[in-house]
Amino acid sequence: MTHPADRTDLDALIACPRCDALYKVREPAHRERAVCARCHHVLIAPRRGAGAQIVAVALTVVVLVVAATIFPFLEVSVGGATNASSILDAALAFSGSGLFLLLALAVAALIVVIPVTRALLVIYVIAPLVFDRRPLPHASSAFRLSEALRPWSMAEIFAIGCAVALVKVADLATVSLGPAFWMFSVLVVLVVAQDSFLCRYSVWKALEREARPT
Amino acid sequence: MTSAAGQSPPTARDSGLVGCRRCTRVWPIETEVCGRCGHALQSRDPQALQKVWAWWLVGVGCYVPANLYPMLETRTLVDSQDATIVGGAVELALHGNWGIAIVILVASVLIPVGKFLVIAALALGVRYRSGLSERLRHQLHEIVEYIGRWSMIDVFVVAILSSLVQLGTLAAIRPGQASLYFALSVIFTMLSAQAFDSRLIWDTDPAPKPAAPAERSPA
Ligand SMILES: [Zn+2]
Ligand SMILES: [Zn+2]
Numbered sequence: 001m002t003h004p005a006d007r008t009d010l011d012a013l014i015a016c017p018r019c020d021a022l023y024k025v026r027e028p029a030h031r032e033r034a035v036c037a038r039c040h041h042v043l044i045a046p047r048r049g050a051g052a053q054i055v056a057v058a059l060t061v062v063v064l065v066v067a068a069t070i071f072p073f074l075e076v077s078v079g080g081a082t083n084a085s086s087i088l089d090a091a092l093a094f095s096g097s098g099l100f101l102l103l104a105l106a107v108a109a110l111i112v113v114i115p116v117t118r119a120l121l122v123i124y125v126i127a128p129l130v131f132d133r134r135p136l137p138h139a140s141s142a143f144r145l146s147e148a149l150r151p152w153s154m155a156e157i158f159a160i161g162c163a164v165a166l167v168k169v170a171d172l173a174t175v176s177l178g179p180a181f182w183m184f185s186v187l188v189v190l191v192v193a194q195d196s197f198l199c200r201y202s203v204w205k206a207l208e209r210e211a212r213p214t
Numbered sequence: 215m216t217s218a219a220g221q222s223p224p225t226a227r228d229s230g231l232v233g234c235r236r237c238t239r240v241w242p243i244e245t246e247v248c249g250r251c252g253h254a255l256q257s258r259d260p261q262a263l264q265k266v267w268a269w270w271l272v273g274v275g276c277y278v279p280a281n282l283y284p285m286l287e288t289r290t291l292v293d294s295q296d297a298t299i300v301g302g303a304v305e306l307a308l309h310g311n312w313g314i315a316i317v318i319l320v321a322s323v324l325i326p327v328g329k330f331l332v333i334a335a336l337a338l339g340v341r342y343r344s345g346l347s348e349r350l351r352h353q354l355h356e357i358v359e360y361i362g363r364w365s366m367i368d369v370f371v372v373a374i375l376s377s378l379v380q381l382g383t384l385a386a387i388r389p390g391q392a393s394l395y396f397a398l399s400v401i402f403t404m405l406s407a408q409a410f411d412s413r414l415i416w417d418t419d420p421a422p423k424p425a426a427p428a429e430r431s432p433a
Contacts, residue, residue: 013231013240014238014240015226015234017233017234018412019225019413020225020227020413021224021226022225022226022231023224038348039416043238074378076378076379081381081382081384082381085377085378089378093374093376094373094393094394103393107369110366140250140251144237144252148236151359151404157363157367158370161367161374165371169375172290173381200238201238204237204238207250208239208250
């Protein structure tokens with residue numbers, strides 16, 4: 001068996017996280033992507049100037065989620081009775097008893113806490129890189145946590161859920177959209193955009209390079 | 215990029231290395247923690263399939279009561295009803311809302327059951343050398359991981375409806391027991407899909423595939 005690499009140039013290798021195929025890194029040009037030949041997983045997709053965009057989007061996400069949590073996002077009325085509901089109300093709809101309380105907390109986490117946490121972590125990690133500063137302490141752990149939280153950040157799913165709920169209530173009551181509904185719609189677009197801008201490989205590479213003592 | 219190992223099998227493990235699944239950095243195979251991101255390293259987790267099956271069983275176990283109990287308890291002036299997932303869809307279909315009934319059945323029955331079957335097939339495929347191609351099984355895993363989160367939409371709809379429709383005696387919707395079990399089932403199924411190490415699919419792959427990954431311009 002051959003060991004193609006000794007310890008000094010492991011730096012120049014990349015292993016596909018999904019199929020373990022090993023490659024020697026040749027960084028693709030701006031807007032090109034390096035894709036695993038075996039499983040087609042996107043390994044590297046650098047975008048010049050993406051850092052500033054990502055930080056701006058993350059800041060907007062934080063503001064939007066906080067605002068959307070406070071303002072009502074849907075309002076129903078039947079006859080004379082009306083009721084407006086905010087996103088916190090929706091999460092707390094489950095807060096009846098025992099296990100339902102747990103579900104209320106889980107829903108609040110999935111649609112508010114985790115998306116905001118991810119945005120804050122991304123700002124913490126990437127903002128110093130944008131301004132050519134050394135990464136803040138524990139930036140690697142922060143970015144790793146942000147990546148681990150990715151599947152559990154469900155703000156966009158909640159937004160589509162609003163649309164489904166609208167259809168369901170339509171024949172029961174008159175529904176009007178509150179300001180938070182529109183904020184959440186913008187949020188969905190931003191969250192999706194942010195994930196497609198972010199080249200994980202470039203971030204890890206930058207963290208590694210900048211963290212090295214000079 | 216070019217393959218590191220030339221003609222010999224191009225996986226990290228075959229080269230005596232272990233790749234970090236979080237940040238793709240490569241280390242000597244005996245390394246336990248990634249020096250770049252701090253993620254725990256393991257070339258192949260010998261217990262990966264056991265974890266998949268454990269989460270899978272709890273997920274299926276929660277899906278049964280999710281279908282037996284009511285998802286929503288609706289009270290209006292004229293009537294009150296406790297609808298299960300399937301019951302609610304049938305009700306809609308009887309009222310002529312075929313479109314929504316089909317959407318609900320696909321989202322709440324077809325997709326969850328499909329996920330259980332695909333994850334089971336993937337785990338069995340590793341154990342008993344599946345006849346399906348690696349590429350196909352890999353795609354199935356990616357689809358299950360992608361779709362898994364979207365099943366939470368049912369729970370969110372219940373949450374939205376129950377917080378919104380609180381109109382005193384006129385109309386009120388309360389979450390039913392099933393919403394709790396459904397949420398748990400979705401979460402456990404997600405954990406099951408995440409526990410499945412897609413590298414296991416490719417370990418049975420006999421011949422090394424083309425040496426260089428394709429370079430693609432954006433579409
Ligand atoms: Zn791959
Ligand atoms: Zn790592």
